[in-house]
Amino acid sequence: MELALGVVLDASADAARTTELARQADAGGLDLVVLRGGPDTGLDPWTAAVWVAGVTDRIAIGTTGFAPPPAHETPYPSVVEKARESADLLTGRRLVDGEPWTTAPADADRAALETLAADGRTVVVPVSDAADVARLVALVGPAAGRRRTAAARALRRDGIDYDGVPASLAATAVEPGDPEYLAASSTYLRGGAPGLVLRPETPEQVADALEFARAHTHVPLGVRSGGHGISGRSTNDGGVVIDVGRMNRIEVLDASRRLVRIGPGATWKQVAAALDPYGWALGSGDYGGVGVGGLATAGGIGLLGRAHGLTIDRLRAVELVLADGTLVRASADEHPDLFWAVRGAGANFGVATAFEAEVYDVGEVGWAKLGLVSTDLEKSLLRFGEVATAAPRDTTVFLVTGRPQRGQSMIQLYAIVDSSDPQVVVERLQPFLDLGVLVQQEAFMARYKDIMGQAPDIGPEGHNGQGEPVSRSAFLPAITPRAAHDTAELLRSGRVYFYQLRTMGGAIADVPADETAFAHRTPAFQATAMGVDQADLDARWDRLAEHFDGLYLSFDTDRRPGRLHDAFPPGVLARLRDLKRRYDPDALFRDNFPIDPRTTL
Amino acid sequence: MTDYGHDLLFGTFLTPSAQGARQVIDLAVASDRAGLDLVTFQDHPYQPAFLDTWTLLTYVAARTERVHLSGNVLSLPLRPPAVLARAAASLDLLSGGRVDLGLGAGAFWDGVAAMGGRRLTPAQGVDALREAIVIMRDLWDTQTRGGVRHDGTYYQVVGAKRGPAPAHDIPIWVGAYKKRMLALTGEVGDGWLPTLEYLPDGVDTLPALNAQIDEAATSAGRSPRDVRRLLNVMNVRFSATGRGVLDGPVDQWVEQLASLALEHGESAFLIGGDDLPTIERFAAEVAPAVREAVARERQ
Numbered sequence: 001m002e003l004a005l006g007v008v009l010d011a012s013a014d015a016a017r018t019t020e021l022a023r024q025a026d027a028g029g030l031d032l033v034v035l036r037g038g039p040d041t042g043l044d045p046w047t048a049a050v051w052v053a054g055v056t057d058r059i060a061i062g063t064t065g066f067a068p069p070p071a072h073e074t075p076y077p078s079v080v081e082k083a084r085e086s087a088d089l090l091t092g093r094r095l096v097d098g099e100p101w102t103t104a105p106a107d108a109d110r111a112a113l114e115t116l117a118a119d120g121r122t123v124v125v126p127v128s129d130a131a132d133v134a135r136l137v138a139l140v141g142p143a144a145g146r147r148r149t150a151a152a153r154a155l156r157r158d159g160i161d162y163d164g165v166p167a168s169l170a171a172t173a174v175e176p177g178d179p180e181y182l183a184a185s186s187t188y189l190r191g192g193a194p195g196l197v198l199r200p201e202t203p204e205q206v207a208d209a210l211e212f213a214r215a216h217t218h219v220p221l222g223v224r225s226g227g228h229g230i231s232g233r234s235t236n237d238g239g240v241v242i243d244v245g246r247m248n249r250i251e252v253l254d255a256s257r258r259l260v261r262i263g264p265g266a267t268w269k270q271v272a273a274a275l276d277p278y279g280w281a282l283g284s285g286d287y288g289g290v291g292v293g294g295l296a297t298a299g300g301i302g303l304l305g306r307a308h309g310l311t312i313d314r315l316r317a318v319e320l321v322l323a324d325g326t327l328v329r330a331s332a333d334e335h336p337d338l339f340w341a342v343r344g345a346g347a348n349f350g351v352a353t354a355f356e357a358e359v360y361d362v363g364e365v366g367w368a369k370l371g372l373v374s375t376d377l378e379k380s381l382l383r384f385g386e387v388a389t390a391a392p393r394d395t396t397v398f399l400v401t402g403r404p405q406r407g408q409s410m411i412q413l414y415a416i417v418d419s420s421d422p423q424v425v426v427e428r429l430q431p432f433l434d435l436g437v438l439v440q441q442e443a444f445m446a447r448y449k450d451i452m453g454q455a456p457d458i459g460p461e462g463h464n465g466q467g468e469p470v471s472r473s474a475f476l477p478a479i480t481p482r483a484a485h486d487t488a489e490l491l492r493s494g495r496v497y498f499y500q501l502r503t504m505g506g507a508i509a510d511v512p513a514d515e516t517a518f519a520h521r522t523p524a525f526q527a528t529a530m531g532v533d534q535a536d537l538d539a540r541w542d543r544l545a546e547h548f549d550g551l552y553l554s555f556d557t558d559r560r561p562g563r564l565h566d567a568f569p570p571g572v573l574a575r576l577r578d579l580k581r582r583y584d585p586d587a588l589f590r591d592n593f594p595i596d597p598r599t600t601l
Numbered sequence: 602m603t604d605y606g607h608d609l610l611f612g613t614f615l616t617p618s619a620q621g622a623r624q625v626i627d628l629a630v631a632s633d634r635a636g637l638d639l640v641t642f643q644d645h646p647y648q649p650a651f652l653d654t655w656t657l658l659t660y661v662a663a664r665t666e667r668v669h670l671s672g673n674v675l676s677l678p679l680r681p682p683a684v685l686a687r688a689a690a691s692l693d694l695l696s697g698g699r700v701d702l703g704l705g706a707g708a709f710w711d712g713v714a715a716m717g718g719r720r721l722t723p724a725q726g727v728d729a730l731r732e733a734i735v736i737m738r739d740l741w742d743t744q745t746r747g748g749v750r751h752d753g754t755y756y757q758v759v760g761a762k763r764g765p766a767p768a769h770d771i772p773i774w775v776g777a778y779k780k781r782m783l784a785l786t787g788e789v790g791d792g793w794l795p796t797l798e799y800l801p802d803g804v805d806t807l808p809a810l811n812a813q814i815d816e817a818a819t820s821a822g823r824s825p826r827d828v829r830r831l832l833n834v835m836n837v838r839f840s841a842t843g844r845g846v847l848d849g850p851v852d853q854w855v856e857q858l859a860s861l862a863l864e865h866g867e868s869a870f871l872i873g874g875d876d877l878p879t880i881e882r883f884a885a886e887v888a889p890a891v892r893e894a895v896a897r898e899r900q
Binding site for chain 2: 018044047048053073091454456458
């Protein structure tokens with residue numbers, strides 16, 4: 001039977017030992033640490049509990065036996081409540097309320113513990129040294145699946161066959177009642193409450209996860225790599241999430257060809273750091289915290305884009321698991337049709353498990369962040385359009401702005417100049433300085449890994465997004481005076497808090513449009529606008545349609561059917577639909593710009 | 602022109618953002634790894650976008666190894682002194698003596714009242730702080746026999762049990778700007794912790810306020826050296842050309858901090874900005890150079 005075991009630690013013992021024993025119980029797979037106060041315990045129970053949560057990673061923490069504080073030592077209830085919320089956020093809800101456990105005698109054997117555990121409650125045993133903890137760790141044995149208390153099982157969601165989770169995934173799966181759930185439920189920009197998060201570590205386990213997903217088409221399915229998806233709904237409410245974050249290996253296959261193999265769960269920060277010692281890089285987007293899988297199946301319009309093309313342009317093979325669980329390798333020679341489709345519409349066809357890419361030499365580059373204040377946004381946008389497209393292809397500059405304040409717009413420019421010569425860098429940046437009044441300037445020579453490295457690591461606390469992002473995307477063939485005017489108008493409405501222009505052209509446009517399912521090779525810019533209300537943003541964005549030619553699916557949350565036609569030109573969409581019929585006829589992959597295999601529209 | 606001769610401390614003044622909780626932890630852990638001496642957080646419990654500072658401090662203490670932690674400064678009106686004293690001593694024991702106590706009399710009384718706290722006038726707030734400091738030190742003092750008794754205007758403690766005794770002498774650093782608070786700092790504080798941007802004339806304000814603290818300390822029979830002078834600088838950045846205090850190239854930072862130490866007696870520098878590269882450069886390039894420059898001058 002499942003045995004949920006914990007330890008009781010005397011909180012008046014010396015602090016270093018309490019810390020050590022709690023860590024041992026955590027690493028050994030026990031479920032709960034109970035800190036016991038006594039008449040002589042001066043320790044503040046809240047501080048002690050949060051401390052133990054901080055020195056452990058997954059175990060739950062409770063307190064017992066602390067004397068209630070006298071009146072003059074009672075904290076304000078509102079502060080207590082706030083402390084509780086903060087602790088939930090920081091520890092992944094690992095602090096336990098009340099005393100939902102049964103305490104066993106210190107010498108209880110396995111049979112006695114099983115009897116006590118019959119009602120499903122966690123059984124805790126007083127311990128005083130490492131040997132005591134080790135005995136309990138040995139009793140629960142190596143976890144085949146994870147042991148869950150009745151309280152944890154009560155948080156399960158309807159419609160999910162929790163007992164049917166494939167054996168290969170049971171040990172690492174996360175349910176709503178698990179300590180890591182808070183960290184596994186949200187993504188970077190989105191709050192979520194999935195019913196089950198499966199965390200495969202091999203392609204075979206991905207196939208197992210998809211088998212489970214095929215039996216759960218009545219609930220949503222999300223696929224997550226780094227959790228930065230905007231259109232990619234890598235969390236959901238009550239559904240299944242397949243999180244490939246653990247498949248994050250990065251290895252060099254052939255140094256002479258600069259051929260590397262990258263797992264979908266790596267972040268671009270990790271990729272940049274791994275390639276740097278070789279003097280190589282692979283351009284991604286503009287933020288190192290983004291995961292490989294989502295970006296490398298969509299496009300990858302990044303700060304090395306004009307110099308070296310889209311991320312997908314460097315892919316030489318993609319390995320993925322199809323909807324029916326088949327493991328396939330797609331390249332120019334193997335399943336070339338799938339290789340074409342995965343580079344731009346990958347989310348419709350499978351779960352990528354590895355990417356092989358031919359990367360390129362990148363030495364020191366110029367990196368700049370410029371802040372400019374503009375009193376004439378329209379003029380500044382127009383001017384940006386001119387200089388960003390006229391710049392040599394070693395220079396890629398992105399523009400970000402938000403709501404104008406008191407008639408002034410703060411324009412942020414982010415730039416990489418792929419040159420190790422500071423003179424060239426200065427020369428390239430010069431034309432951008434007159435977009436407004438320069439108020440902030442940071443420019444230095446840097447390694448690409450340091451630029452990507454500015455993103456923080458995703459720690460055990462996971463992401464903390466809330467709500468739903470509201471975002472629209474479009475490709476702009478050019479920034480015409482009318483486009484600049486209408487864009488400035490949109491920003492002056494105050495309903496868009498984030499607006500970005502990613503400059504394209506250069507090497508991106510060198511690739512023929514039919515080479516990849518990402519077919520928008522000729523636009524000068526990709527524009528993203530983020531707002532707070534989808535219907536409002538849609539209405540405003542639609543009014544700008546005359547300036548647009550398609551959209552980049554990664555950055556668009558509009559779910560009206562017309563968007564699919566913006567993402568894929570007619571010929572591309574027809575071809576993708578044919579392939580969808582072949583590779584995912586039942587539309588298992590349906591949460592990110594889904595192509596309906598049944599229609600012909 | 603005073604140098605009180607304290608060893609120099611370098612640290613960070615981080616925003617306890619709830620939305621960016623992960624980044625906050627990352628920055629604190631990075632401060633520890635970079636070799637800084639202090640990680641501090643502001644405390645505004647009524648600010649919904651912020652984490653509870655005591656919970657955050659505790660969690661960060663558990664995830665770091667050497668760095669000291671402090672509120673910057675903790676809001677006394679929402680943290681009763683006896684609660685705070687026991688919590689601070691507990692964390693000091695758990696963390697191996699890494700807790701320092703930045704403390705303020707309270708500001709934003711509307712926020713305090715909204716959280717159920719007591720609304721005081723600024724003058725009352727100073728008196729309450731004075732009582733609180735006595736209570737906290739009494740509770741930490743386990744050498745003296747008998748319970749702690751304090752029948753004050755703002756706090757009553759009736760025979761409370763002493764302890765736990767912290768692992769080290771926890772210094773109390775006071776956030777002070779006005780006359781009465783500065784006097785209190787000189788009379789009973791272990792440190793003075795203002796923010797540069799809140800001083801009316803910036804650095805030029807320091808001599809007058811330091812003198813007020815010195816005078817209060819001397820009148821109370823203490824030495825001005827008993828009060829460490831700390832300084833928050835919120836808006837900092839490394840830039841090619843010097844524009845102001847801690848806004849310029851590394852050399853200028855070093856020069857400015859050395860002069861703050863040697864001429865104004867400042868011995869702890871806590872930077873804001875929440876920026877990882879800035880924190881790392883502060884620790885790696887600025888701190889050692891300032892220590893060296895100050896040591897040279899002091900010889």
